[in-house]
Amino acid sequence: SQKIEQNSEALNIQEGKTATLTCNYTNYSPAYLQWYRQDPGRGPVFLLLIRENEKEKRKERLKVTFDTTLKQSLFHITASQPADSATYLCALDKKGYSTLTFGKGTMLLVSP
């Protein structure tokens, strides 16, 4: 069955450093992959989408890579800030119609 894995342990980094989060998947060949941010008590918020024919996508301090051979996506936040502290979810398309399969998320903690 399809499986998406994200680091279950929280990632602690210092302000100003680059945070790198990993999303691995198996038994699947997604056409695209999405990353979301979720704050406590709130719904996920869309950040970035990358398609299977794209190696890298950037948006301000965010960068996503997609390696379909390794079946892995990396999510980078450069010059991280305490306000970046949240849980980050990766998601793969399931049936189309924007029905996504989500990873369990990785909590990022940025300390001043």
Next chain:
Amino acid sequence: NAGVTQTPKFQVLKTGQSMTLQCAQDMNHEYMSWYRQDPGMGLRLIHYSVGAGITDQGEVPNGYNVSRSTTEDFPLRLLSAAPSQTSVYFCASSSRGKSSPLHFGNGTRLTVT
């Protein structure tokens, strides 16, 4: 610009009771879906709809019913609540297109005792 609105925010039910979780969106999105989020399980798809009058099952549909009579509304019905349905429920919507991002509401936290 409300986006996706879910009501209620919190609900406590007794086993066997029924209730409806409301979801409304004002973005004229064709696609809507319901997910539940449990600790250690991530978000799981319950039901989804690609337009008014059209619904289909997701990964964990048992114990839930949906209908879509309008583009704006997509209520989720719990027929006979069970403790296993204690969870946080999120409604999401998106425009037509396979890669359209989801817009989520802020969830309903449901406890079944």
